[in-house]
Amino acid sequence: MPSVAPESWLKVTERGLYCEPGGFYVDPHRPVERAVVTHGHADHARPGNRAVLATPETLAIMRRRYGDQAGEDLQPLAYGEERTIGGVTLSFLPAGHVLGSAQAVLEWQGCRIIVSGDYKRRTDPTCAPFEVMPCDVFITEATFGLPVFRHPPDEGEIAKLLTAQRQFPERAVLVGAYSLGKAQRVIALLRRAGYDRPLYIHGALQGLCDLYRDLGVDLGELRPATGASKAELAGEIVLAPPSALADRWSRRLPDPLTAMASGWMRVRARAKQRGAELPLILSDHADWDELVQTLEDVGAPEVWVTHGNEEALVHYATGRGIRARALALIGRGEDEQEGSPAEEAKA
Numbered sequence: 426m427p428s429v430a431p432e433s434w435l436k437v438t439e440r441g442l443y444c445e446p447g448g449f450y451v452d453p454h455r456p457v458e459r460a461v462v463t464h465g466h467a468d469h470a471r472p473g474n475r476a477v478l479a480t481p482e483t484l485a486i487m488r489r490r491y492g493d494q495a496g497e498d499l500q501p502l503a504y505g506e507e508r509t510i511g512g513v514t515l516s517f518l519p520a521g522h523v524l525g526s527a528q529a530v531l532e533w534q535g536c537r538i539i540v541s542g543d544y545k546r547r548t549d550p551t552c553a554p555f556e557v558m559p560c561d562v563f564i565t566e567a568t569f570g571l572p573v574f575r576h577p578p579d580e581g582e583i584a585k586l587l588t589a590q591r592q593f594p595e596r597a598v599l600v601g602a603y604s605l606g607k608a609q610r611v612i613a614l615l616r617r618a619g620y621d622r623p624l625y626i627h628g629a630l631q632g633l634c635d636l637y638r639d640l641g642v643d644l645g646e647l648r649p650a651t652g653a654s655k656a657e658l659a660g661e662i663v664l665a666p667p668s669a670l671a672d673r674w675s676r677r678l679p680d681p682l683t684a685m686a687s688g689w690m691r692v693r694a695r696a697k698q699r700g701a702e703l704p705l706i707l708s709d710h711a712d713w714d715e716l717v718q719t720l721e722d723v724g725a726p727e728v729w730v731t732h733g734n735e736e737a738l739v740h741y742a743t744g745r746g747i748r749a750r751a752l753a754l755i756g757r758g759e760d761e762q763e764g765s766p767a768e769e770a771k772a
Contacts (some may be wrong), residue, residue, distance in 0.1 A: 463542025521555035523606030570734035627665035651755025
């Protein structure tokens with residue numbers, strides 16, 4: 426047992442998780458004086474904080490997305506480095522979610538709490554893999570925290586996409602993919618599958634794809650879809666933010682076959698809502714099996730669940746003899762992330 430009760434120093438407040446002895450918030454949903462940010466998605470990394478501590482990659486993403494509003498004082502902390510703030514030792518472990526995503530490891534008076542942010546356990550060519558560390562309290566998401574959510578192998582979903590591309594040489598295959606993480610992962614998975622032709626992208630994806638390249642992630646040849654002729658796009662794969670799938674922008678494509686890359690494509694109603702002829706179950710969040718495996722791997726006697734299907738995971742953990750509770754943090758996105766409205770509005 427830790428020497429100090431976890432809830433006595435890491436508390437749920439109206440601004441988010443607050444580390445009282447350190448005087449900082451983890452992924453606050455309102456502007457604060459000092460923020461620790463686990464990754465660059467907008468429901469975790471919000472603009473307007475004064476001081477922001479995050480991995481160098483996450484800070485680069487925030488600068489790209491928010492400019493001067495990313496924070497007045499941006500403080501990089503690489504994986505494995507430590508920083509002591511008000512007696513609290515802070516370090517980051519890879520979370521495997523998107524580039525730069527991290528689990529925040531907080532240690533104070535013999536108690537270790539890990540705030541995992543969002544995470545997945547399967548291999549992603551675009552980011553460092555999730556790392557396991559034992560702890561006293563593990564704070565986990567539960568976006569796909571129901572046994573029905575068991576994501577298929579990535580290779581099979583990419584094979585479906587490539588099969589469609591070959592079967593319809595007169596059509597463009599239009600893939601909806603969120604601008605941060607999902608788009609780059611789909612591209613990298615296509616490259617890993619041997620697809621070396623140019624890929625065409627919506628303008629809203631360009632900035633973050635460029636940033637990924639600047640940070641060392643090879644995405645191969647990317648071309649702007651805007652301005653390309655219908656003849657040029659026939660038989661090609663085009664990536665765009667989900668908002669563009671039903672937008673007039675897509676009319677420039679030759680008879681587009683619409684695909685959508687998301688863990689929610691397991692749900693037929695979601696696929697229909699997105700107008701996806703080709704649902705691709707590709708998630709940047711842990712599925713049920715990965716969630717329960719992670720609880721077993723970290724071995725924490727206490728688990729806090731932040732968002733998603735909290736009740737099911739709390740019930741599972743309790744049945745395994747783990748003290749568990751739902752935090753019900755507000756401000757967390759239920760959908761798979763994401764693309765800022767400003768980015769998705771770009772042509």
